[in-house]
Amino acid sequence: MTEQGTFEELDGTWRLVERPASASLRCSRTGLWLSGRQVQVALDRNGARHLLLPHATGPDDGSLWRNRSMHLSRATLRGEGGDTDTWLVLRCKRAELEDAFARLCAEIVRRVTDHPAGPLGEQCVDILREWQDLLGGSAAAEDSVTGLIGELLLLRRLATVDARAAWEAWEGSRGGRHDFRRERRAIEAKTTTRQVGRVVRVNGLMQMEPPTGGSLHVRFVRLERVPSGALSVRSLADDLVSLGIPRGDLADVIEDLGHDVTLATPAFELRETRTFIVDDRFPRIVPSCFATGAGPAGVTELQYNADLDLATAIDDTAAEEAIAALLRD
Secondary structure (H helix, E strand, C coil): CCHHHHHHHHHHHHHHCCCCCCCCCEEEEEEEEECCEEEEEEECCCCCEEEEEECCCCCCEEEEEECCCEEEEEEEEECCCCCEEEEEEEEECCHHHHHHHHHHHHHHHHHHHHCCCCCHHHHHHHHHHHHHHHHHCCHHHHHHHHHHHHHHHHHHHHHCCCHHHHHHHCCHHHCCCCCEEECCEEEEEEEECCCCCCEEEEECCCCCCCCCCCEEEEEEEEEEECCCCCECHHHHHHHHHHCCCCHHHHHHHHHHCCCCCCCCCCCEEEEEEEEEECCCCCCCCCHHHCCCCCCCCCCCCCEEEEEHHHCEEECHHHHHHHHHHHHHC
């Protein structure tokens, strides 16, 4: 069958499926076959589309691949006759992408059927990454990845002391003013891939304002993009899970930030880490810079660059004490 024919078969079958009344999936067989079993499609109670690919019997795994739009898992499902089968389940999480999702599914079915090239799960992940690279490889996206890696590096360092406290302190992932904060102490992570200088971007009038009566430090990280680098979203996520951070919670947060927890590229090497205290020497714009004690009227968004070579750097011993102090509060 042609790719267009596969698309029409999948899309047409989805349109015939009724939403289930309960939280379970309502499935329907298609006219497509894989490994002697029929490919199925399904809807959940919210109307989200699912593709079910027959898979050899194996343990359930909810974290094969995910991003903000899709989620790939392996699940054992019970059919209407009471029999159970194992499936690869690809779920579309954004209704506005249903047509694109159907075309992606048609591509997956065609390729794994006509050109099998290894384990089914690995083939599907490879195809998903190809599509992700095609749709999202902008410089802005890479800047966002480097920023996330800087935060994950600091989270990893904190988690070696106390994983639960470190996870609770990661307020930036929940929209907090500072990346990491507990009570009166905060640490902001700033990351660059520039190999000269220590200029970082500051977002907002309050980002470099310490908590009331407390302290604020900036953890500066310099990365270099290296194809075989040791640092990626996936490698750091694996490290964090080994330290006690729940994989599902971590994946959800990284996904909410617009990234994929299984992302192995781009990859980086760590070239420099320095810690600065935000004091009177720190180059910043904060409310106290203005006579009114607030920003100019009508200014709703502020971004600026700060040269950390003008800030007060602290030595490694003091930096470790700042990390320990944040987790003690």
